[in-house]
Amino acid sequence: MTGAQIADRAARQAVIPKATGADRAFAGFFRLLMYGAIGVSLLALLTLLYDVARDGVPSLSWDFLTSFPSRIIPESSGIQSALYGTLFLMVVCATIVVPLGIATAIYLEEYADRTKWWNRLVEVNIQNLAAVPSVVYGILGLAFIVRGPLSLGRTVLAGGITLALLVLPVVIIVAREAIRAVPPSIREGSLALGATQWQTIWKQVLPGSIAGIATGVILALSRAIGETAPLLVIGAAVNPRFNPDGLGSAFTALPIQIFTWTQDPNREFVDLAAATIVVMMVLLLLMNSVAIFLRNRYEQKW
């Protein structure tokens, strides 16, 4: 046999037999399984929204938004103190997390020399912090911020700092991606024209990545709004009939109010928890719409 004949025979033997009926049946079955899996998420989301709307929407009213919670009378209960508490917490959280998150992201992307061990340590550390359970941040808040070294008490400031530390990794990770998306040619052009490194960052890199950074900040804040466990641990107030009046004030927040009412044996209070969930979800939806708008309107295409 010549070499060509051998090759020819080998090629013929190597041809895979046509797909059998069983193969095709399995493929169809497997596709059904995948549709089912997607269906589970879709169904869960829809049922969840339906359940919350069914229980909560009837209790929604202007009075509900502007009244203080009551321990006894569901009809006259409201979430004014929770709304104000969440607002105060978010202001504190944003004030801390925006400069800190962006500065860290700039450092890691623009300055850090990755061959140095301490820069790698910072990176790995942020990855780990992002996955630390939120209840552990609550312990940090309790032992380090509420009591212990900072001893701020169960105040808005303590709650805001705890939430800020919790979402800081989110801001850093998203801001880094936004900064990385600015192409090196922009930096090189700026440096070639005689700008210093900081001028390049301030005048070129930051404006080019601001949409992505803003999206990251909004994402982080919408995570902070819904966090319950750390606030439970540091000790938010239960059903307060007052709004926080400053950084040193006691507070509650929307998720804490939801938690309190969900635990109530009176079904009418449980429905108020659902109404509070509706308010919180609308708030989250608004924030996410802003994020999507910013991304579409200001995102740079290089």
Add this chain to the structure above:
Amino acid sequence: MVRRPSGRSRFEGAIKAILFCAAVVSILTTLAIVFSLLSETIAFFGDVPIGDYLFGTKWTPQFGGDQQSFGVLPLIWGTLYLTGIGLVVAIPVGILSGMYLSEFAPRAVRKVVKPVLELLAGVPTIVFGYFALTFFTPEVLRNALGLGVNQFNALSAGIILGILVVPTIATLVEDAMSAVPASLREGSAGLGANKVQTAIRVVFPAALSGVVAALVLGASRAIGETVIILIAGGQQPRLSLNPYESYQSMAAFIASTARGDIPTGSIEYETIFVVGMTLFLLTLALNIVSIRLVRKYRQVYE
């Protein structure tokens, strides 16, 4: 000729130093977490032998005298049992969803499914807790399926915990499978395999380390989750296999205990920290495993 540092370069150096300080905050956060956990944990082991804690089968810190016992096994079991139920749901649903998004989904379907998963991932966990307690337990498990579950039970909390981590797993599996080079798929198709065979026998094994990383991260999220279990799973430390009963997890114990106004330095106060330390170490180990695995598949294909 050596130039002395100009004002401008000194300014540049100062900026770099400030940015580095911001990056150090994340390291300080980790140190503060470890410090606050460690000091009370050491105090705890001054009172309770470490063997009694690790291998004891009764967790009753709230009792006095002879009834008081600090065996953490029921809490660890509760955590793993609930996570296990969650993963039974989340592993097939998450992997199949991720595989569908990476290998099969037409663009139009992707445009619907991706936002659904993002929305699901953005829903605060307290809302899942509310859903499990007020809808999934009474209306699905009891009424529709006729199961004799308690008001607080592992089955409901575990399944909803699974739904919670589906987006995490699906997104990471999609990333891992998308990172597999097209040449592998083309080679498989060239040998006569259909798309399902290619996805299962070629792309999936090639992405396996990424898939495992996704599962590990999903498990770590479920282990650290607090409010779903606190609300729907109950607060009963238990070593059992009955999914209809109420269980307590480590995170739920921390949140429910810290809410009470317990004095600093009491043994109950210390239990928060020793359980927190156990939870922190467990999730840390899982996170390190997952970071390693992700790095592995990135190195292979990028």
